[in-house]
Amino acid sequence: MLTVRFRRSTLGRMRLSPKLGSMAREWTGIQQFPLATQTKLLELLGKLKEKERDSLTILVMGKGGVGKSSTVNSILGERAVAVSAFQSDVPRPVMVSRERSGFTLNIIDTPGIVEGGYVNDQALDLIKRFLLNKTIDVLLYVDRLDAYRVDNLDRQIVKAITESFGKEMWHKGVVVLTHAQLTPPDCLSYDEFFARRSEALLKVVNSGVRFKKREIKGHSIPVVLVENSSRCNKNDSDEKILPNGTAWIPSIVETITKVATNESKSILVDQKLIDGPNANDRGKLFIPLILAFQYFFVVKRVQNWIADDIKKEPKSPWE
Amino acid sequence: MRLQELISFGNNWEVSMASQFIREWSGIQQFPLATQDKLLELLGRLKEKKKDRLMILVMGKGGVGKSSTVNSIIGEREVTVSAFQSEAPRPTMVSWERSGFTLNVIDTPGIVEGGYINSQALDIIKRFLLNKTIDVLLYVDRLHAYRVDSLDGKIVKAISNSFGQEIWHRAILVLTHAQLSPPDCLSYDEFLARRSEALLKVVHHGARFKKKDIQKFSILVGLVENSSRCNKNEKDEKILPNGTAWIPSIVETITKVALTESTGIMVDQKLIDGPNPNDRGKLFIPLILAFQYFFVLQPLQRSIKNDVKNEVNSKWE
Numbered sequence: 001m002l003t004v005r006f007r008r009s010t011l012g013r014m015r016l017s018p019k020l021g022s023m024a025r026e027w028t029g030i031q032q033f034p035l036a037t038q039t040k041l042l043e044l045l046g047k048l049k050e051k052e053r054d055s056l057t058i059l060v061m062g063k064g065g066v067g068k069s070s071t072v073n074s075i076l077g078e079r080a081v082a083v084s085a086f087q088s089d090v091p092r093p094v095m096v097s098r099e100r101s102g103f104t105l106n107i108i109d110t111p112g113i114v115e116g117g118y119v120n121d122q123a124l125d126l127i128k129r130f131l132l133n134k135t136i137d138v139l140l141y142v143d144r145l146d147a148y149r150v151d152n153l154d155r156q157i158v159k160a161i162t163e164s165f166g167k168e169m170w171h172k173g174v175v176v177l178t179h180a181q182l183t184p185p186d187c188l189s190y191d192e193f194f195a196r197r198s199e200a201l202l203k204v205v206n207s208g209v210r211f212k213k214r215e216i217k218g219h220s221i222p223v224v225l226v227e228n229s230s231r232c233n234k235n236d237s238d239e240k241i242l243p244n245g246t247a248w249i250p251s252i253v254e255t256i257t258k259v260a261t262n263e264s265k266s267i268l269v270d271q272k273l274i275d276g277p278n279a280n281d282r283g284k285l286f287i288p289l290i291l292a293f294q295y296f297f298v299v300k301r302v303q304n305w306i307a308d309d310i311k312k313e314p315k316s317p318w319e
Numbered sequence: 320m321r322l323q324e325l326i327s328f329g330n331n332w333e334v335s336m337a338s339q340f341i342r343e344w345s346g347i348q349q350f351p352l353a354t355q356d357k358l359l360e361l362l363g364r365l366k367e368k369k370k371d372r373l374m375i376l377v378m379g380k381g382g383v384g385k386s387s388t389v390n391s392i393i394g395e396r397e398v399t400v401s402a403f404q405s406e407a408p409r410p411t412m413v414s415w416e417r418s419g420f421t422l423n424v425i426d427t428p429g430i431v432e433g434g435y436i437n438s439q440a441l442d443i444i445k446r447f448l449l450n451k452t453i454d455v456l457l458y459v460d461r462l463h464a465y466r467v468d469s470l471d472g473k474i475v476k477a478i479s480n481s482f483g484q485e486i487w488h489r490a491i492l493v494l495t496h497a498q499l500s501p502p503d504c505l506s507y508d509e510f511l512a513r514r515s516e517a518l519l520k521v522v523h524h525g526a527r528f529k530k531k532d533i534q535k536f537s538i539l540v541g542l543v544e545n546s547s548r549c550n551k552n553e554k555d556e557k558i559l560p561n562g563t564a565w566i567p568s569i570v571e572t573i574t575k576v577a578l579t580e581s582t583g584i585m586v587d588q589k590l591i592d593g594p595n596p597n598d599r600g601k602l603f604i605p606l607i608l609a610f611q612y613f614f615v616l617q618p619l620q621r622s623i624k625n626d627v628k629n630e631v632n633s634k635w636e
Contacts, residue, residue, distance in 0.1 A: 064466050064468075065464070065465035065466035085465050085502045085505060085510070085513070086465060086466075086513055086514075086517060088466070112466075114434075115468060115469070116468040116469030116470045116472075116473075117431075117434030117435060117468075117469070117470035117473070118434060146463065146496075147382070148382040148402050148403060149381050149382035149403075149405070151381075151432060151433040151434075152432070152433025152434065153433045153434035155433075156433075156434070183546060183548050185402045185546065186546060186547045186548075188402060193402070196402075196403055197403075200403060229500065229502065229503060230503045231500050231503075
């Protein structure tokens, strides 16, 4: 039975910004999950409502082709966002909203921000405009588990996200590694491979965000594994599991919940945040000081010298 | 610069000395008998056509499986492979001999670094290849990837600019990580077809193949699975998800390309330097000079003479 409930605030938002995307529909996808998963998810939603949170906004970002849209579909339990193996992702950001027992889940899927070896500023711009006046509770930074190299391009991506939305966004960040059901390369166990891959990626993230050492210790960014393929192995309760046996859908939702309710505040993306610090404000305090300095030490001195020169000047015969 | 030149000279000298001490291809015995038979048969075919040596150049991005592929074909761990570290900073050549036939495989560092073509790596590769003749180019990329973008085009162009477009007439597209489960809604063969098509499109564009070139020199695709967890058939040969034993298969493709009629690519200084920009339009120089003399200089001189004649002389001259 499909019940569509219109919340006054949703409707109000719709009138103000028609670009909101789909209205909050009933989260029917949750019924696709096996009972064990459904139970865990509802439990986590309950925990959020206890903490007086009745909505959650998740932003999903990363390179192209890593599995952002697939992950969104997996979490929602339905094909909410179009996925195509070979075509580029969504050309513009899309927000999908689902409601369950008074709780609204908003997930924002974005286009990959890397194109041909460069950060795609156009895509980043579209994302910034889409996020204006929205509050982000969790950032999912998505990449593949089965990649072997981490390089400067990854750092550029992290920097671009930091410059666009501020360092604090990463206090609400989760690193998501897709294609988790892999056979590791020779000589490495799955856990060893996972550990080294996470380590390499986190190092680059910390470097790109320019976290200071004490900040890294205080807020280490969690890493979660995801396997979106329908060929994902399942346990006896029919839940999709990782090679180490964990049911990954409740696991990622639990991590999201933890990060959403951690001490850091959610990020409100306002015009000021997007524009970044006003370059004209830098060092404004120095202006009166410099003016005073110039007056007393430069202007006055030069005037004195000119006066002196006038006095000392010999008068010509015709004056 | 002098120090670099000395070092590279030293390297080239070492390599040319080393190739004199070519080792017996013992790695071939690592393969199961069925594979060994097929490989020896292919070597025989090459020798029939009077080809007793083969030079294979392996290039591509970093982390795609170039060194692993070289090790798999040779049958032993000749080149160091590490999952997370960048590859060797310089190219290495592995030379093996078997029944009078010499196989040389050149493994190179990945030429992409952080979203850019690594010109330094490309330079080192060019210098390494000076005066060598390349029979086959293995352009390596992963089968298990979903996007192809302008960066791939840049890599192809960089290779064309360095070694000439003809190298693509002797190229094989090698796709690693071939033992994959395809994404939902696509069969393995469909996925393979679309991935190859996307990559070949980029290669044709970057190599500036015209339509007739594409038909004449269609680039063959080879699949590779370097993991020891690769599935095996009853004869203990490593096989792809479609059942083919891939090691003989790729060596057969290499043989086919090596036996094409055109000669291998000789990498000489001229090829590396590329066309001399000073030579462009040299023929026009005398024409332009003549034009300037007759149509610009002469009329100017005449106008000046006319002005001098027509000039009114002042009183004091």
